[in-house]
Amino acid sequence: MEFFYCVSKHQITDLLYLRIENKRMDSTKKIIIIGAGLTGLTLAYYLSKTKHSFKIIEARKRIGGRIYTKVTNNSAPIELGATWFAKQHTEALKLVKELNLGLFEQILGTTAIYEPISTSPAQIVQLPKNQEPSYRLKGGTHQLINQLASHINNDDLILNKEVSAIINENDKVAVKTKTCTHICDIVISTLPPHLLVNSITFDPKLDNHTYQIAQNTHTWMGESIKIGFSYKTPFWRENNLSGTIFSNVGPIPEMYDHSNQQDNLYALKGFLNGVYYKVSKEERCELALRQLEKYYGKQARYYVNYEEMVWKNKEYTSTEYGDLVLPHQKNGDAVFQNSYYNHKLWIAGTETSTDYSGYMEGAIRSAQRVMNSIKKRPQN
Ligand SMILES: Cc1cc2nc3c(=O)[nH]c(=O)nc-3n(C[C@H](O)[C@H](O)[C@H](O)COP(=O)(O)OP(=O)(O)OC[C@H]3O[C@@H](n4cnc5c(N)ncnc54)[C@H](O)[C@@H]3O)c2cc1C
DSSP states (O other): OOOOEEEOGGGHHHHHHHHHHHHHTOOSOEEEEEOOSHHHHHHHHHHTTSSOEEEEEOSSSSSOTTOOEEOOTTSOOEESSOOOBOTTOHHHHHHHHHTTOOEEEOOOOSEEEEEOOTTSOOEEEEOOOOSSOOEEETTOTHHHHHHHHTTSOGGGEEOSOOOOEEEEETTEEEEEOSSOEEEESEEEEOSOHHHHHHHOEEESOOOHHHHHHHHTOOOTTTTOEEEEEEESSOGGGGGGOOSOEEESSOSOOEEEEOOOTTSOSEEEEEEEOGGGGGSOHHHHHHHHHHHHHHHHOGGGGOOSEEEEEEGGGOTTTOOOOSSOOOTTTTTTOGGGGSEETTTTEEEOSGGGOSSSTTSHHHHHHHHHHHHHHHHHOOOO
């Protein structure tokens, strides 16, 4: 039996009516997930264990969304998106274990370079023993994404197709890309809500309250700039230093040792102040090097690779806000716990989670919430 129809616009209505009787007999659902980030892939992984059939439609040519590990030959993999897991991230840790992935502790060290004020030189400060270390995934955070994706048939993952419209039609939903209209029983968005209402049109429109909340929902890390330098040697470990930097002066406010778990490929990775999103990659690199040179001397300039990601410039993550929107604003709002179009449309994604929203934990919890709701969904 055909599960999803990719049809031209004028065919939709005919197909809908022709197939309605068949579908009523069918207890399994045809589900479309929009977005192949952590939420979308976790949902797909859970759905792969059920009788429901599903497809994921992803706008980018790659999977992972805000998880993006840059892998280069002979250099430490650089996390340009999510990196750290914490002990409280219980659902993420469970999933990591279930997928047979391993963690290793983030090196913080016992000392850090601390630059409190521009008029005084940087200092070396002692760090207290870290009671709650954070953890990185062995091989890079993309291992989580790849493992989840390995449970999904290639045919069920559609890359490089941007969803532009969701249309509620009788007891079906139509999900439109530029070239195709997919008809399904349930559609789940995993886009950051602010991006969702600014890039996808709804017919009929979402109610005004939901629309306004989504407009004012912060996209976690949407303004951040990640930078990473790989090096032949971990020179920052000389003189009992650790690679950890905290600076109020910047442009790098924080940076850490980012060597691989085998400790044979070396790197420093951190954030660059988000105000530098408009300058060129070369300028950002030079700004960062000047700061590192101040702390570590000329050797900081002899890097092997420079990697960066300016998330504010990434169309499938960020869009401009109309008003001032504060970090985590409206994350986990009650409107995201509802379903729409008579239980046919769900809004998932880390920003919709009531707990740990913004983090990988929130993404996984949002996938679990929607899965549980679909299981309880009244049958048509
Ligand atoms: C720099 C940075 C550092 C971070 N550090 C950490 C950390 O250390 N620990 C932590 O727990 N979390 C961290 N996070 C947060 C973590 O990355 C997110 O919580 C998580 O990856 C969100 O997953 P998601 O699937 O909900 O959203 P996303 O990853 O944003 O996925 C949404 C997907 O939808 C796709 N999409 C967008 N528009 C369309 C469209 N129109 N049609 C089809 N597809 C579309 C996107 O391409 C994307 O793949 C960090 C994030 C960033 C950016």
